[in-house]
Structures are given as structure tokens and as C-alpha cells.
Amino acid sequence: xxxxxxxxxxxxxxxxxxxxxxxxxxxxxxxxxxxxxxxxxxxxxxxxxxxxxxxxxxxxxxxxxxxxxxxxxxxxxxxxxxxxxxxxxxxxxxxxxxxxxxxxxxxxxxxxxxxxxxxxxxxxxxxxxxxxxxxxxxxxxxxxxxxxxxxxxxxxxxxxxxxxxxxxxxxxxxxxxxxxxxxxxxxxxxxxxxxxxxxxxxxxxxxxxxxxxxxxxxxxxxxxxxxxxxxxxxxxxxxxxxxxxxxxxxxxxxxxxxxxxxxxxxxxxxxxxxxxxxxxxxxxxxxxxxxxxxxxxxxxxxxxxxxxxxxxxxxxxxxxxxxxxxxxxxxxxxxxxxxxxxxxxxxxxxxxxxxxxxxxxxxxxxxxxxxxxxx
Amino acid sequence: xxxxxxxxxxxxxxxxxxxxxxxxxxxxxxxxxxxxxxxxxxxxxxxxxxxxxxxxxxxxxxxxxxxxxxxxxxxxxxxxxxxxxxxxxxxxxxxxxxxxxxxxxxxxxxxxxxxxxxxxxxxxxxxxxxxx
Numbered sequence: 001x002x003x004x005x006x007x008x009x010x011x012x013x014x015x016x017x018x019x020x021x022x023x024x025x026x027x028x029x030x031x032x033x034x035x036x037x038x039x040x041x042x043x044x045x046x047x048x049x050x051x052x053x054x055x056x057x058x059x060x061x062x063x064x065x066x067x068x069x070x071x072x073x074x075x076x077x078x079x080x081x082x083x084x085x086x087x088x089x090x091x092x093x094x095x096x097x098x099x100x101x102x103x104x105x106x107x108x109x110x111x112x113x114x115x116x117x118x119x120x121x122x123x124x125x126x127x128x129x130x131x132x133x134x135x136x137x138x139x140x141x142x143x144x145x146x147x148x149x150x151x152x153x154x155x156x157x158x159x160x161x162x163x164x165x166x167x168x169x170x171x172x173x174x175x176x177x178x179x180x181x182x183x184x185x186x187x188x189x190x191x192x193x194x195x196x197x198x199x200x201x202x203x204x205x206x207x208x209x210x211x212x213x214x215x216x217x218x219x220x221x222x223x224x225x226x227x228x229x230x231x232x233x234x235x236x237x238x239x240x241x242x243x244x245x246x247x248x249x250x251x252x253x254x255x256x257x258x259x260x261x262x263x264x265x266x267x268x269x270x271x272x273x274x275x276x277x278x279x280x281x282x283x284x285x286x287x288x289x290x291x292x293x294x295x296x297x298x299x300x301x302x303x304x305x306x307x308x309x310x311x312x313x314x315x316x317x318x319x320x321x322x323x324x325x326x327x328x329x330x331x332x333x334x335x336x337x338x339x340x341x342x343x344x345x346x347x348x349x350x351x352x353x354x355x356x357x358x359x360x361x362x363x364x365x366x367x368x369x370x371x372x373x374x375x
Numbered sequence: 376x377x378x379x380x381x382x383x384x385x386x387x388x389x390x391x392x393x394x395x396x397x398x399x400x401x402x403x404x405x406x407x408x409x410x411x412x413x414x415x416x417x418x419x420x421x422x423x424x425x426x427x428x429x430x431x432x433x434x435x436x437x438x439x440x441x442x443x444x445x446x447x448x449x450x451x452x453x454x455x456x457x458x459x460x461x462x463x464x465x466x467x468x469x470x471x472x473x474x475x476x477x478x479x480x481x482x483x484x485x486x487x488x489x490x491x492x493x494x495x496x497x498x499x500x501x502x503x504x505x506x507x
Contacts, residue, residue, distance in 0.1 A: 162490075162491075163390055163393070166393060166490060166491065167390065167392035167393055167396070170392065170393070170396035171392070171396070174396065174399070179399065193392055193395075197392065326389065326413075331391070
């Protein structure tokens, strides 16, 4: 039997003892939980007492009345958020205070119990919360493991290399066993898929080389004065074949020559990645605008595309190693998931910032602010 | 003579090529195959269908997709055996796998397999789990 610690914060003794009584012999069980949970109830008559208890002890659930004699419930909620305590907060409130409900939800309250509540209502709420708490902790546990895994770069890399190898091997075996019959024409689709996976693997290896360059490159970096506009033009030229194939026009807007001090190869990697993404994730007949300029003491590199765009929550993940945004639209676009993480690593070395603006279905903009002082 | 009903196997993997090949291989073994490429797709399948066995990839959209699906399937159909297939194994010195007893107890899959497993071996394992 697992125990969950519950703190009830209410200035009415009747409510506190009611909660105590209702949860005394109550336990929650689910088929997928290893154990049942019951509850240890601790009482606090004021917000100040609650904060004091929360500082000293761990709790899982807080039942929180908003109207308290001293500080208000919502302030206790703020305290819990600021300290990032791993508790689920339920506000005890009357139906009338819709305002508070909205405010508290924004601040992270999980649920509400109307006051006065029946034993059944309270138990139902606690049951839901227990389940939610269990799932949250389970996910957290996995995320911690996930993060540790991420650091083990080589291992992830081997996963990424093994997947296409397995796929190609599988298709070759199908051909060997003549699974689709005697005619080579019937194998075209799996041959195309194999070539697609080969291409993906080649991209990954190329990106890996860039990666190694950054990791080991610290001694071999060659910082010199380079002309940003010139490099940008060369990058665009090198993408001509790809952009013609996809019917995408690339425009370079560059006022001055824009000299910066940097390693040429590194800047090429940054520009190549941004431009190739803007083409790859564009729509047929779309456009890419590469604009270079100066804002204050920063050189600004801006790449706008008219592509598929992405959701805000995907933007946050974009710069992590091996992250690819998986949607129906990106499914058949080959990419290693390393490009933008390489870009980020390079920009970090220059203390440059990169910002992303994106609207699904309309396009994305990547904006780099490259500091010109210390140059 | 009554024709024996074919058993249905659900395969969930985000690698469409792997999915395609597994489907073909498992159909050759004499099973019906339903497939899903995302967690969401798999969830909606589980809503309406009860497979006789499920083979899940460990890492899909996120690191825990396989685990979460496993829980959901076991929750709805506790008796359906689940195989978790993963591509990375101990050879890299790295644990993507569910190696410790603690994790295995917790994750509740019936079997953990390397994706590189030979097909005849996989067939045997499936038969064992389906008690065929």
C-alpha cells in the first residue's frame, strides 16, 4: 500500500476534520498501478502554516481554500509554483468565484472542489488526482532516464545508423527471397525506399563530420575577417540544384558586405543548415528569403521560408540532438535531426543567439544575432 | 472442418520501412496484421480493436511512447501479450533496454526483444506467447 501525503488548508475546523474523516478509510486502486494508495492527512488553519509545513515536509496533494485569514490561498499556490514543488493543488472554492477559478488554473491549480462538498465528490476528486499524480511521476521518471540517455550521444547515434541499415537489409532480403515475384519492376518501390534510407544515412554521416569538427575543432579554428554576404551568396549557389528541383526561389537581401570575424567553415555550416531546412521544409513553388544586416552591435542573419511551419511546442525541441519534428508532412523528408543542434552549438561559441518564429502552414523564420563587439 | 480464425497482431513502429517489412514477414507467418505509425494511431486502434498480441517499438515520438502504449494496452486488455522491440542494445554499453528487474516489473511487457532478431526466432516467441 502506497501512502500519499495530503495537506488540507482551511480556516474552518469543520472542513478540515471532514476531509480527515472522509479520507480516513479511503484508498485508490487502478489496474495498472502496482499498489493501492491511501492518504495521510495533515491540517493547516492558515496559509502561513501551510507554507511552513510545505517547507519542512513533502506533500503530494494540497487541498487549498482561497479565503484564509492571513495570506490568501492563491499566494500559497504561487509559493508552490515558485518553489516548483511536486504537488498537485486542488482549490476548495464556492461555485460563485469563477474569477478565482480562472486565475488559479492559470497558476497551475489542477482541480476544484466546490464548497460545501459531499464525501463522494471529494473522493472522486482525490481519485482522479491520484491517477494523475501517478502518471506524472511515471513520466518524470522516464524523462530523467531519457535525459541521461541523450547524453550518451554515441549510443543514440548507433541507433540512428542502425535503423536505416536494418531497413535496407530487410529490403535486400526481400529481393533475395524474391518476395514480390520475378519481375524487377515490382521491386521499384522498395528500391526507392532503400535509396532514400541510404541518402538519410549519408546526411547523418555528413552532419556527424560537422559535429566532430565542433567537438575537436577548438584548436583548429581559424578566426579571420570574412565577408558574410559573399559566403551567403556562395551557399545559395550551392543549393541551386535542390531549389530548382523543388521549384523554390531563393532571394538574398544584403546591403553591405558585412565583414565579421569568424571561422569561415563554421559560418558556412550555419548558413547551409538554415538554407537547406528552408528549402526542404518548404512547399512546392515557395520562396526563401535570406536577409543580412546590422542591428545595433549585432550582425543579423534572417532566413524566412514559406514552408510547412511548426507548432510552438515543437519549436522548443528543435535544437536538441537528434530531434526531428514528426508529422505527415515531414515523414518523407530526409534529415538526421542533427542540423539545428550543430547550428546551435556553433552559435554558442560566438555567443550568438538564434530565434525562431513559425506559423503552421505558413512558414518559419530563423533569426541569428551575431555579436560584433569583441571583434 | 472449421477454419481456424487467424490471430491478429498489432505492430507499432515509427519507421515505416520496418513496419512494412514486419507486416510482410508476420503475414507470412500466418497472422493478420494491423499497424500504426504513431502513438495516437495505436491508441485509436486499441479503442476499437483487441489484438491478440502487440509488438511495440520502444522509442517513437518520445522516449516513453512504447512504455505508455504498453500501459494503455495492458490496462484495457490485461491478457494481451506485449513484445517490446528496441534497436539499441547492450552492445553500445548503453541501456535503452529494460534490463533491470525493477524496470521489467514496472513496465509489464511480456518480452523484450532486439529488433535484429531472426524471423524464425520471432515466430517462435510469438507462438509461445499466443500458446500456439
